[in-house]
Amino acid sequence: MNRFLRSCLTSPWFLPLVFGLAGLLVWEIGLLVINPDGFVLPRPTEILSELQANWDEISQASRNTGFIIVSSLFGGVILGVVAALIVTRFRSANEMITPLAVAVNAIPIVALAPIFNNWLGLTSPRSNQAVVVLLVFFPVFINTSRGLTNVDPNQIELMRSLASKPWTIIRRVRIPSALPFFFTALKLVSSLCVVGAIVVEYFGGRQDSLGSKITTYAGFTQYDAAWAAVLAGSLMGIALYALASLAERLAMPWATRQS
Amino acid sequence: MTETTKDPTSQSQGAVDILDLNKIFLPGNASQVIALTDINLSIAPRSFTTLIGPSGCGKSTLLRLIAGLIEPTEGSVTVNGKTANRARQDRDYGMAFQTASLFDWRTVRKNIELPLELLGWSRADRRKRTEEMLELVQLSEFVNSYPRELSGGMQQRVAIARALAFRPSLLLMDEPFGALDEMTREHMQTELLRMWQETGTTVIFITHSISEAVFLSTQVCVMSPRPGQITAKVDVDLGERTEETRDRDDFFDYIVQVREALRS
Numbered sequence A: 001m002n003r004f005l006r007s008c009l010t011s012p013w014f015l016p017l018v019f020g021l022a023g024l025l026v027w028e029i030g031l032l033v034i035n036p037d038g039f040v041l042p043r044p045t046e047i048l049s050e051l052q053a054n055w056d057e058i059s060q061a062s063r064n065t066g067f068i069i070v071s072s073l074f075g076g077v078i079l080g081v082v083a084a085l086i087v088t089r090f091r092s093a094n095e096m097i098t099p100l101a102v103a104v105n106a107i108p109i110v111a112l113a114p115i116f117n118n119w120l121g122l123t124s125p126r127s128n129q130a131v132v133v134l135l136v137f138f139p140v141f142i143n144t145s146r147g148l149t150n151v152d153p154n155q156i157e158l159m160r161s162l163a164s165k166p167w168t169i170i171r172r173v174r175i176p177s178a179l180p181f182f183f184t185a186l187k188l189v190s191s192l193c194v195v196g197a198i199v200v201e202y203f204g205g206r207q208d209s210l211g212s213k214i215t216t217y218a219g220f221t222q223y224d225a226a227w228a229a230v231l232a233g234s235l236m237g238i239a240l241y242a243l244a245s246l247a248e249r250l251a252m253p254w255a256t257r258q259s
Numbered sequence B: 001m002t003e004t005t006k007d008p009t010s011q012s013q014g015a016v017d018i019l020d021l022n023k024i025f026l027p028g029n030a031s032q033v034i035a036l037t038d039i040n041l042s043i044a045p046r047s048f049t050t051l052i053g054p055s056g057c058g059k060s061t062l063l064r065l066i067a068g069l070i071e072p073t074e075g076s077v078t079v080n081g082k083t084a085n086r087a088r089q090d091r092d093y094g095m096a097f098q099t100a101s102l103f104d105w106r107t108v109r110k111n112i113e114l115p116l117e118l119l120g121w122s123r124a125d126r127r128k129r130t131e132e133m134l135e136l137v138q139l140s141e142f143v144n145s146y147p148r149e150l151s152g153g154m155q156q157r158v159a160i161a162r163a164l165a166f167r168p169s170l171l172l173m174d175e176p177f178g179a180l181d182e183m184t185r186e187h188m189q190t191e192l193l194r195m196w197q198e199t200g201t202t203v204i205f206i207t208h209s210i211s212e213a214v215f216l217s218t219q220v221c222v223m224s225p226r227p228g229q230i231t232a233k234v235d236v237d238l239g240e241r242t243e244e245t246r247d248r249d250d251f252f253d254y255i256v257q258v259r260e261a262l263r264s
């Protein structure tokens, strides 16, 4: 029991958890004192009860939005990694494409949502997916290709001295060296894609999605319910980030193992 | 047999023969660099040759030419009677650098096993050889550690074990002890000499340190920059090296000889 307690206290989750709970408490009590009507900002308990009251709607919307998020996350990550591998294999392609990608990445991709709606249909989830895939693609592509090229040149010479072919070097040296870069991007896009998917839903897509629920609730001044839908989105973002961190730990035991 | 040991004495010629070698980077280009000119060098099997000279005089370039990693502009490099590139394809040599350049994601064992994996050795053979190599560099208890859990000197020893694991007939080392402190460095020199004697490998070794060159080698090649040339070759005959060798008069005589060659 003592050991369990100690491992809880030293866990990296402990402080953020305590801090977060304390923050919620301050939020709750502070609003009770200064603004008991709760028109501007609802209290956490009010948000929770709204979540319960609108559970059917919000959970259905979360499933729909969640599907777009997860499918686009997978699609964008796979495309980003494959593109990075191809571009790394052919150096001239790398020199042409990577600066271009950095420039394109500076475009506010979410702002393209209305244009994609025009191309792929206002109520079709395809256009939402396309925007989120793009949103995920660029950070993954840029980081991964940077990781694949940012390798100790001596390690490459060593592999060449052992008569390794380019693909062998990519597989055994470049890919493992790129993992920290890749996971940095993965953790970034795991939250980014939730924000992106919801914002894109403000402009179009299915009617029973989190984004469109938030705009509808807010439009009918049901702010507590809007907050409940935002909460659902936040939980998805946190869950995805946690999954990405877990994958990072599992994939790179050498980086996290305590000696 | 997965054994790739090669017997250098079976070759009629030297372990390495370099003939009238020139190396120009970006020839014809405005920014061309004449890295090496008129290099002639013959390295006997089982000898220990050091290349010494100021930064930029082309030591690493010469080593990479011997390794077949780059091609000469003119002249030829022969390793074990073959072209340098052929010798590279045949994995005739092992290599170590100033940075240990271990693979962070591989344990000590997996780092040493890497060349053996590339050579297609069976798991059992790889394990057996790795245990032997770890004993040689005295790191057996760290077999399952990751590189970042080791000190710089220990990492360098793993890198040397990796270079020697498949018993190449030739070992190429580019300032391998350059980043180590004086104490560790002297210890590593003694260990390297022990391994050299135990394995009968031909060693080509780059250093900035005159005493290191004299202590280790049977032949010191003194190089000068712009253009990179071998200006003197000093044969060193100190017999078996021990810690006392460093205090002997003939050791100092060789140091003076190399220092003067470097000045001229």
Ligand SMILES: Nc1ncnc2c1ncn2[C@@H]1O[C@H](COP(=O)(O)OP(=O)(O)O)[C@@H](O)[C@H]1O
Pocket (backbone or CB within 6 Å): B025, B026, B033, B034, B035, B053, B054, B055, B056, B057, B058, B059, B060, B061, B062
């Ligand atoms: N790939 C390359 N391209 C152009 N110049 C190079 C290249 N490699 C080395 N050089 C030049 O060749 C000269 C010798 O370099 P190097 O062999 O690394 O010297 P050292 O190892 O003796 O310090 C230097 O002037 C260096 O700038």
Ligand SMILES: [Mg+2]
Pocket (backbone or CB within 6 Å): B059, B060, B061, B174
């Ligand atoms: Mg050098």
